[in-house]
Amino acid sequence: MTAPTGTRSSADLIRAEEPVLAHNYHPLPVVVARAEGTWVEDVEGRRYLDMLAGYSALNFGHRHPALIEAAHRQLDRLTLTSRAFHNDRLAEFAERLAALTGLDMVLPMNTGAEAVESGIKVARKWAYEVKGVPADRATIVVAADNFHGRTTTIVSFSTDETARAGFGPFTPGFRIVPYNDLAALEAAVDETTAAVLLEPIQGEAGVIIPDDGYLTGVRELTRRAGCLFVADEIQSGLGRTGRTLAVEHEGVVPDVLLLGKALAGGIVPVSAVVARRDVLGVLRPGEHGSTFGGNPLAAAVGTAVVELLETGAFQRRAAELGTVLRDGLADLVGKGVVGFRARGLWAGVDVDPAIGTGREVSKRLMHEGILVKDTHGSTIRLAPPLTITAEELRSALGVLERVLNR
Numbered sequence: 499m500t501a502p503t504g505t506r507s508s509a510d511l512i513r514a515e516e517p518v519l520a521h522n523y524h525p526l527p528v529v530v531a532r533a534e535g536t537w538v539e540d541v542e543g544r545r546y547l548d549m550l551a552g553y554s555a556l557n558f559g560h561r562h563p564a565l566i567e568a569a570h571r572q573l574d575r576l577t578l579t580s581r582a583f584h585n586d587r588l589a590e591f592a593e594r595l596a597a598l599t600g601l602d603m604v605l606p607m608n609t610g611a612e613a614v615e616s617g618i619k620v621a622r623k624w625a626y627e628v629k630g631v632p633a634d635r636a637t638i639v640v641a642a643d644n645f646h647g648r649t650t651t652i653v654s655f656s657t658d659e660t661a662r663a664g665f666g667p668f669t670p671g672f673r674i675v676p677y678n679d680l681a682a683l684e685a686a687v688d689e690t691t692a693a694v695l696l697e698p699i700q701g702e703a704g705v706i707i708p709d710d711g712y713l714t715g716v717r718e719l720t721r722r723a724g725c726l727f728v729a730d731e732i733q734s735g736l737g738r739t740g741r742t743l744a745v746e747h748e749g750v751v752p753d754v755l756l757l758g759k760a761l762a763g764g765i766v767p768v769s770a771v772v773a774r775r776d777v778l779g780v781l782r783p784g785e786h787g788s789t790f791g792g793n794p795l796a797a798a799v800g801t802a803v804v805e806l807l808e809t810g811a812f813q814r815r816a817a818e819l820g821t822v823l824r825d826g827l828a829d830l831v832g833k834g835v836v837g838f839r840a841r842g843l844w845a846g847v848d849v850d851p852a853i854g855t856g857r858e859v860s861k862r863l864m865h866e867g868i869l870v871k872d873t874h875g876s877t878i879r880l881a882p883p884l885t886i887t888a889e890e891l892r893s894a895l896g897v898l899e900r901v902l903n904r
């Protein structure tokens with residue numbers, strides 16, 4: 499008999515995973531047992547400031563009271579219908595999400611990768627039915643160093659060999675151009691192009707922010723070429739950068755918006771394709787679907803998330819505290835930090851490789867009570883819940899300074 503959870507130590511639980519859990523992750527050696535707001539607690543009761551926030555899936559912190567209450571209320575009433583029937587929560591979710599993003603229609607899905615897959619299908623169908631691309635000839639232009647998820651089709655256009663190797667044959671129909679390079683994008687777009695699919699800020703690549711004018715250029719180019727601009731805001735969207743959407747920093751409205759992560763409030767997977775009616779309207783009954791997509795529990799949580807964002811308070815907070823983050827990181831340049839990129843409460847920090855890899859630095863921060871995640875090489879990513887206080891943020895930056903300079 500194995501002892502019930504709660505009586506086993508962190509070390510014991512980590513050892514227990516090894517033979518029974520697929521090794522597709524390499525987590526930091528911390529076993530989280532409970533969390534609230536910006537803080538998590540491990541099995542032994544040690545507390546950590548969460549500076550990763552589930553890769554932005556926890557923009558509102560752990561167990562935000564309004565989200566937990568919405569989930570509890572819905573759990574007591576109705577959880578799943580499938581889309582064979584209507585449910586009484588879905589209309590409001592779609593109405594309010596469309597209004598929040600300034601677009602017309604919503605296709606509810608579950609995970610981010612499903613939203614991306616759905617966006618690809620919609621763009622291809624639009625290309626054949628509206629643009630008139632010959633059957634099976636549609637292309638989608640994407641950026642190098644992208645991260646859009648882990649399905650077979652999505653890794654088909656990844657440039658990360660670790661994500662691809664061993665998983666072919668791959669889905670054709672994608673062209674890869676360098677990110678932040680309008681000339682290369684222009685050269686790749688032609689009459690077969692259904693869409694340009696991009697992250698407005700590349701998260702997994704290390705919070706890579708394109709030059710001012712790039713997103714505007716993509717918008718103009720796609721409009722001129724008669725193809726769609728699909729913005730993957732699964733990580734950058736919903737308050738993280740100080741605006742509801744990262745594209746708003748350039749006043750750009752994409753044709754198709756992909757949302758996930760924070761849309762789920764940290765409770766149940768919720769993602770969505772949000773688009774203009776003339777684009778998402780190409781789908782007809784039977785052509786696409788999901789058993790769980792748009793379930794009443796997800797719709798209730800998603801609606802509560804949209805309600806939090808409608809106030810604008812989280813976006814303002816991310817913008818204000820983003821200044822604290824940026825100033826704090828600027829002070830660390832030359833003191834263990836060789837460079838950084840930041841927008842809102844989101845930063846990619848390049849640590850001096852002489853100090854250690856991103857993972858080594860992440861481990862040292864963990865021992866000091868701060869949870870972060872490395873991306874590549876010596877880069878760590880900071881993305882705390884948007885509910886973090888200025889004091890917590892300053893204290894985390896202080897710990898980072900100490901860890902990098904001893």
Ligand SMILES: *Cc1c(COP(=O)(O)O)cnc(C)c1O
Pocket residue numbers: 553609610611612614645646647648697701702730731732733734758759
């Ligand atoms: C996380 C992420 C995805 C994939 O989301 P999953 O829920 O993990 O499938 C897609 N695009 C971007 C930009 C992401 O950050």
